[in-house]
Amino acid sequence: MIYFDNAATTPIDPAVLIKLKEIESEFYANPSSIHSAGQKSRFIIEKSRDIIAESIGCFSKEIIFSSGGTESNNLAIIGTALANRDKGNHIITTGVEHISVINTIKYLSSIGFNVSYIDVDKNGKIDLDTFQKLMSKETILVSVMMVNNEIGNIFPIQEIGEILKNTEVIFHTDAIQSYGKIDFTVNDLNIDLLSMSAHKIYGPKGVGALFIRSGTKINNLFFGGSQERTLRAGTENLTGIAGFGKAIEQTVVTKNERERIKILRDTFEEKLLSLIPEIIVHCRHSPRIFNLSNIYFPDISIDSLILNLDLEGIACSSGSACSSGSINPSHVLSAMHLPKEHTENSIRFSFGRFNTNDEVDRAVKIISEIHNRLKKE
Amino acid sequence: MIYFDNAATTPIDPAVLIKLKEIESEFYANPSSIHSAGQKSRFIIEKSRDIIAESIGCFSKEIIFSSGGTESNNLAIIGTALANRDKGNHIITTGVEHISVINTIKYLSSIGFNVSYIDVDKNGKIDLDTFQKLMSKETILVSVMMVNNEIGNIFPIQEIGEILKNTEVIFHTDAIQSYGKIDFTVNDLNIDLLSMSAHKIYGPKGVGALFIRSGTKINNLFFGGSQERTLRAGTENLTGIAGFGKAIEQTVVTKNERERIKILRDTFEEKLLSLIPEIIVHCRHSPRIFNLSNIYFPDISIDSLILNLDLEGIACSSGSACSSGSINPSHVLSAMHLPKEHTENSIRFSFGRFNTNDEVDRAVKIISEIHNRLKKE
Numbered sequence A, B: 001m002i003y004f005d006n007a008a009t010t011p012i013d014p015a016v017l018i019k020l021k022e023i024e025s026e027f028y029a030n031p032s033s034i035h036s037a038g039q040k041s042r043f044i045i046e047k048s049r050d051i052i053a054e055s056i057g058c059f060s061k062e063i064i065f066s067s068g069g070t071e072s073n074n075l076a077i078i079g080t081a082l083a084n085r086d087k088g089n090h091i092i093t094t095g096v097e098h099i100s101v102i103n104t105i106k107y108l109s110s111i112g113f114n115v116s117y118i119d120v121d122k123n124g125k126i127d128l129d130t131f132q133k134l135m136s137k138e139t140i141l142v143s144v145m146m147v148n149n150e151i152g153n154i155f156p157i158q159e160i161g162e163i164l165k166n167t168e169v170i171f172h173t174d175a176i177q178s179y180g181k182i183d184f185t186v187n188d189l190n191i192d193l194l195s196m197s198a199h200k201i202y203g204p205k206g207v208g209a210l211f212i213r214s215g216t217k218i219n220n221l222f223f224g225g226s227q228e229r230t231l232r233a234g235t236e237n238l239t240g241i242a243g244f245g246k247a248i249e250q251t252v253v254t255k256n257e258r259e260r261i262k263i264l265r266d267t268f269e270e271k272l273l274s275l276i277p278e279i280i281v282h283c284r285h286s287p288r289i290f291n292l293s294n295i296y297f298p299d300i301s302i303d304s305l306i307l308n309l310d311l312e313g314i315a316c317s318s319g320s321a322c323s324s325g326s327i328n329p330s331h332v333l334s335a336m337h338l339p340k341e342h343t344e345n346s347i348r349f350s351f352g353r354f355n356t357n358d359e360v361d362r363a364v365k366i367i368s369e370i371h372n373r374l375k376k377e
Helices: A014-026 A036-056 A069-083 A099-110 A128-134 A157-164 A238-253 A257-275 A302-311 A331-335 A340-344 A357-376 B014-026 B036-056 B069-083 B099-110 B128-134 B157-164 B238-253 B257-275 B302-311 B331-335 B340-344 B357-376
Strands: A063-066 A090-094 A114-118 A139-143 A170-174 A193-197 A208-212 A292-296 A346-350 B063-066 B090-094 B114-118 B139-143 B170-174 B193-197 B208-212 B292-296 B346-350
Touching: A014 A238, A014 B014, A036 A063, A036 A238, A063 A069, A069 A099, A069 A139, A069 A170, A069 A193, A069 A208, A090 A099, A099 A114, A114 A128, A128 A157, A157 A170, A257 A292, A257 A357, A302 A346, A302 A357, A331 A340, A340 A346, B014 B238, B036 B063, B036 B238, B063 B069, B069 B099, B069 B139, B069 B170, B069 B193, B069 B208, B090 B099, B099 B114, B114 B128, B128 B157, B157 B170, B257 B292, B257 B357, B302 B346, B302 B357, B331 B340, B340 B346
Parallel strands: A090 A114, A090 A139, A139 A170, A170 A193, B090 B114, B090 B139, B139 B170, B170 B193
Antiparallel strands: A063 A208, A193 A208, A292 A346, B063 B208, B193 B208, B292 B346
């Protein structure tokens, strides 16, 4: 299989796999238990917390573990909106967020919050002047993703953080597609809440984290034990959390892979463009993360292309996996004012640690052959 | 180490461990991805769902996977209370529920729900007549646990189900300490919602499930993708779910261990009572699950006893792990009207698949020695 769907999820890194096996085989006590076995489990969790905190330049106590990116986004957005409702009723976001942000904010809208959407143009660009005009005394929360999960374009988080710096507005960023791939600190970017996930960076599924800046008022979504400073009740996913920490340690070891993956992606696009000149690579000349390519294929059935690629052993997707169940056109491309043909006829190819030059060459050849065949049909 | 804290969490069964390693190494695609790799992951999840559904006699579509018992309890209680508020405003529960039920219902009470508590006596007995008197036209939800997590006493779920059978009241039971240990079907017991967890039955941490009877109106806690019939957004914990299914398969293989563990527990109590006659085993003559023993030790410091046991390599706890952080007396024993000395001076010993006769003999000897030493101090 040629796996070009790394934005949906990644294979587990071998070093993480060793860590998972070690924890599963040797440690099991409940981290909340006061006996020494429990304390050993507690130590494993706190070590992971330290690794993650260090990776974004925050204090360990500002990291809360969750069951994944969706829960982190929900906790960040619902938790702060409800806890700060006395200060205002207005939320600003974009129309291109991940569905776990979009639908969470839709829920808040349904219970009376006012929501403004910052416009994103077809190059993935946000107009910061317009953004500033949307701000009001009622604004309590701004949620803008760091990197779009379908297109890969990078949003101006630093500039937004700068605008919000001397206000009381809480700034959340969904960093699920960028964390472990782009280096930043939450202080440099003036971020108050940052969502992370392990399974996008060669770690296990079922574990995520949320950075919550000290002093940020936030409600919990769950009620129960006092785990995670009472913000996230429930016995901790010991193995998952240990694997998450290891996955982050590996992103340091593998830092030089970023350039390699970028070259893979760029080569893929160049070769494909030379063989099928009519395709359009979305946001090709905008700031983009190194591992993602979203391409519009005119005049063919995209479903047939994906199906035929799958038969040839190439895994890619027509949008985010979380939205895959639905046959709706991409809400991201729609929000970027792209024509209907683009929103319905684009494919996301996402590259990763275990992809090779040879895979790119083979994939380009297969895609172009299938494309030519479909075009004749 | 002699691990007598199996009610807090269990070691992973070797067969489950093999399953976890297999999934982690060989499968990783996002179960929501439509390519064949994604469909293989989907198949693994649906197989686990089938195993769990079969184990409680429900349809597969009535099982929702969650991140654990706490989330299952929260989803069940908050989800149905909010979705059915138009029908009434009254919830009935007990004061001895797990903290993830207690605190969730306290939250509902804080937003205007009326809550009645069924009285539980010192033998762990519920008065069903009083329960029936608490019922009103406003009652929408009854939540009573199947087995208490601190004492191990079994509640009359079948009788409560019978009472609720021809009403519209939703019946939730927290089965986290009984699922995989007691055989039942949700239809025999007339249950509408049933919470389950993997890590109490030799499965992985970070995964649970909720049975939701078809037709039960329920809101989701998370917003995002359409996973789990939109009731639980977020990329599924593929490995955890596979391990949960395997853990349940193992409870069938190991069904004869129940009698063995009961004998271990009973022997432990008998031998300890013969050496320290003043101790009291809570609910000893009430219906009790086979693996739990909660014992009152008069006249000594329980903290010193637990600490000294830990130094000798015996892991046990003074209550549930989820409540361990706090030094408060047990809310369970308090609710059962036991005197303050009992609520502050009791220890839970919980036995499991990997405990042996020899461990029981050694533990009894060590406990009695430490007890005698502490009594002289």
